[in-house]
Amino acid sequence: MKDNFLLEIKELRASIDTKEILKGLNLEVGYGEIHAIMGPNGSGKSTLANVLTGRDIATVTHGSVTYEGHNLLEMSPEERARDGIFLSFQYPIEIPGVSMVNFMKTAINEQRRHRGLEPLSASDFLRLMREKKELVEIDSALTNRSVNEGFSGGEKKKNEIFQMALLEPRLALLDETDSGLDIDALRIVANGVNKIRKPDTSVIVITHYQRLLDYIVPDFVHVMYDGRIVKSAGPELALELEERGYDWIRKEADVNEESWTTDRK
Amino acid sequence: MDYRPEVISKMSALYADSREGFLKDSPELFNRYRENAFMEFMSLGIPDRKNEAYKYTNLETFLSYNYQDYYSPVPADFTEAEKFHCEVEDLDVWNIVLLNGFFPNSEKGLVMLPGGIWVGSMKSAVKQFPALVEKHYNKYVDNAKDGLVPLNTALASDGLFIYAPKHTVYTKPIQIVNLLHSDKDIFVQDRNLVVLEDGAQLSLLVCDHAISPQHFLTNTITEVYVGCNARFDIVRVQNQHNNSGKITHTFIHQERDSYASSNNISLHGGLVRNATWHYLAGENGETHSYGLFLADKHQHIGNFVNIDHAAPNCNSTQLFKGVLDDNSTGAFNGRIMVHKIAQGTNAFQRNNNIILSDSAKMDTKPQLEIFADDVKCSHGATVGQLDENALFYLRSRGIDEREARLMLMFGFAHEVIQNIPIEALRDRIDNLVLQRLRGELSRCASCAIQCN
Numbered sequence: 001m002k003d004n005f006l007l008e009i010k011e012l013r014a015s016i017d018t019k020e021i022l023k024g025l026n027l028e029v030g031y032g033e034i035h036a037i038m039g040p041n042g043s044g045k046s047t048l049a050n051v052l053t054g055r056d057i058a059t060v061t062h063g064s065v066t067y068e069g070h071n072l073l074e075m076s077p078e079e080r081a082r083d084g085i086f087l088s089f090q091y092p093i094e095i096p097g098v099s100m101v102n103f104m105k106t107a108i109n110e111q112r113r114h115r116g117l118e119p120l121s122a123s124d125f126l127r128l129m130r131e132k133k134e135l136v137e138i139d140s141a142l143t144n145r146s147v148n149e150g151f152s153g154g155e156k157k158k159n160e161i162f163q164m165a166l167l168e169p170r171l172a173l174l175d176e177t178d179s180g181l182d183i184d185a186l187r188i189v190a191n192g193v194n195k196i197r198k199p200d201t202s203v204i205v206i207t208h209y210q211r212l213l214d215y216i217v218p219d220f221v222h223v224m225y226d227g228r229i230v231k232s233a234g235p236e237l238a239l240e241l242e243e244r245g246y247d248w249i250r251k252e253a254d255v256n257e258e259s260w261t262t263d264r265k
Numbered sequence: 266m267d268y269r270p271e272v273i274s275k276m277s278a279l280y281a282d283s284r285e286g287f288l289k290d291s292p293e294l295f296n297r298y299r300e301n302a303f304m305e306f307m308s309l310g311i312p313d314r315k316n317e318a319y320k321y322t323n324l325e326t327f328l329s330y331n332y333q334d335y336y337s338p339v340p341a342d343f344t345e346a347e348k349f350h351c352e353v354e355d356l357d358v359w360n361i362v363l364l365n366g367f368f369p370n371s372e373k374g375l376v377m378l379p380g381g382i383w384v385g386s387m388k389s390a391v392k393q394f395p396a397l398v399e400k401h402y403n404k405y406v407d408n409a410k411d412g413l414v415p416l417n418t419a420l421a422s423d424g425l426f427i428y429a430p431k432h433t434v435y436t437k438p439i440q441i442v443n444l445l446h447s448d449k450d451i452f453v454q455d456r457n458l459v460v461l462e463d464g465a466q467l468s469l470l471v472c473d474h475a476i477s478p479q480h481f482l483t484n485t486i487t488e489v490y491v492g493c494n495a496r497f498d499i500v501r502v503q504n505q506h507n508n509s510g511k512i513t514h515t516f517i518h519q520e521r522d523s524y525a526s527s528n529n530i531s532l533h534g535g536l537v538r539n540a541t542w543h544y545l546a547g548e549n550g551e552t553h554s555y556g557l558f559l560a561d562k563h564q565h566i567g568n569f570v571n572i573d574h575a576a577p578n579c580n581s582t583q584l585f586k587g588v589l590d591d592n593s594t595g596a597f598n599g600r601i602m603v604h605k606i607a608q609g610t611n612a613f614q615r616n617n618n619i620i621l622s623d624s625a626k627m628d629t630k631p632q633l634e635i636f637a638d639d640v641k642c643s644h645g646a647t648v649g650q651l652d653e654n655a656l657f658y659l660r661s662r663g664i665d666e667r668e669a670r671l672m673l674m675f676g677f678a679h680e681v682i683q684n685i686p687i688e689a690l691r692d693r694i695d696n697l698v699l700q701r702l703r704g705e706l707s708r709c710a711s712c713a714i715q716c717n
Contacts, residue, residue, distance in 0.1 A: 081663035093658040097676025107662040
């Protein structure tokens with residue numbers, strides 16, 4: 001049974017300081033599946049992304065997260081990344097003085113070392129950069145600069161997808177990658193994700209808006225509210241949320257005192 | 266207890282001895298200023314923390330140390346020093362090795378480099394260009410604020426002289442390898458003069474090394490005259506050991522339409538204090554003062570910068586950065602003085618520091634004095650830790666924590682290094698900084714100085 005899922009989250013509870021943010025969350029992501037997680041502000045979506053990538057802002061108090069059969073919560077952020085987890089940041093960080101080239105070269109070679117491969121030569125690396133740059137339609141000038149420094153919002157998001165293309169993750173988490181993008185940038189970013197994806201790459205898309213899901217079509221849509229997934233359905237749920245908002249979900253969730261689980265067929 | 270009276274009385278005795286001894290042979294021009302300078306030193310004393318410019322730099326450990334000797338060279342010393350010629354790949358320089366502040370074969374006369382630039386000892390310069398040296402020697406120093414400045418004027422007997430006549434351009438950097446090497450604990454006071462006449466252009470790379478483990482203290486003055494429309498760049502790389510103290514006073518005097526930049530890279534040293542004085546005497550001058558230091562253990566590294574805008578429409582920038590670990594301390598004091606006449610001044614200052622341990626300490630102080638009204642001045646300072654968000658960002662891409670910290674520190678440092686005007690030198694200093702950050706002994710791959 002276990003091997004059916006790439007990622008399995010069970011009864012996950014996590015707090016920031018003393019405030020509980022995740023309150024018994026369950027989620028199972030199979031190989032090659034696309035899951036969308038939607039939900040109102042403050043429902044715990046970003047905290048979930050933090051917990052999955054190992055950012056120590058939140059403390060896990062209960063539950064388990066299994067990734068490829070391993071206890072994910074015991075792994076350092078870098079181990080998770082080398083094992084194929086990638087987070088596209090909601091707010092990518094500017095790092096003056098660190099060049100994109102050096103950053104990605106180090107990242108790729110750490111990943112290769114982890115997999116028992118030789119480091120890429122400078123020329124092979126540059127070839128790879130060029131190839132992926134075209135794939136995600138990122139401007140050459142950007143990759144010659146310091147990491148995200150002086151990039152516009154859209155450029156930063158494109159740069160996340162560019163990094164994803166280079167690192168070829170098995171599980172990609174897109175944390176509000178669509179926020180603040182105009183329609184052209186959104187299309188480029190979404191197409192980038194689609195082009196990078198291999199059949200067994202799984203994606204978790206965290207978003208407020210349905211429009212990204214026109215391009216990256218999810219297999220499942222989950223609604224998060226108050227630290228749990230309170231509703232799961234197919235892509236049609238996203239459309240319904242777009243139309244009706246979240247109030248009806250809130251009412252439903254508040255009425256139902258029981259904890260929700262994501263029932264899968 | 267105040268250590269200073271004892272040091273001053275020792276200096277007094279030394280001065281009296283030396284006047285009858287090795288100072289006798291030094292140029293008449295030097296001797297002319299000695300007496301007054303020494304009086305000045307006696308009245309100013311050794312700067313302590315009551316002196317604003319030394320508020321955060323305590324000289325006691327290094328000044329109260331009992332140095333056995335004030336260095337005066339004998340020719341045999343230089344054959345030893347000859348070994349330390351430094352070959353740098355990709356960096357085409359003209360190279361001079363100075364031993365304890367002295368030019369080898371001081372009496373031999375000046376050397377002319379291609380393009381017509383003269384290099385040699387001050388002693389030779391006084392003979393060969395008496396009027397020129399007289400015109401510039403001791404003219405740009407400020408002997409009235411810091412006792413260590415007149416102390417140098419009183420005790421220095423030689424140093425390096427560089428003269429770029431009108432419109433001469435030397436395209437390669439001139440590299441000065443300053444070696445400290447002695448079997449005694451010594452106090453070195455060298456006195457250097459660089460003159461760039463109108464339209465001349467040259468860049469200096471000064472590498473400071475201590476190659477024997479003795480206690481050293483160096484109190485250096487470098488006076489620089491940058492004529493109209495001339496361009497001068499100086500990069501100092503300070504890489505000494507923990508028993509070595511280095512105090513530098515660099516006075517850069519700029520005429521109209523001139524350009525100057527100074528870059529102090531302090532990688533290692535028990536005590537380092539760099540005072541860089543920029544005097545914009547003519548209209549439309551541009552001057553930049555940069556600095557980077559990496560300190561750990563009990564090291565102290567201080568930078569004092571003074572920029573005088575004494576003419577209209579000049580631009581200046583100061584960018585200083587420090588990384589402090591263990592129990593190290595650092596200080597930055599950046600002063601901008603805009604004279605009444607200096608309308609249209611643009612002056613910018615920034616100081617950023619990263620503290621890696623709980624016990625390291627950084628003091629930073631901007632000081633702006635503005636007497637003109639059409640002026641753009643800004644300053645900013647930060648003291649903080651590595652950015653946790655940036656650290657996580659790198660780790661989230663698979664880079665391990667240690668490497669990620671290194672990359673961030675290096676990125677932080679690189680903002681200063683990128684201002685070094687010579688590309689090959691930038692790369693080399695990038696490497697030195699990286700080695701230092703990795704905790705390795707930082708030296709160039711081909712360095713002959715195999716110190717342990």
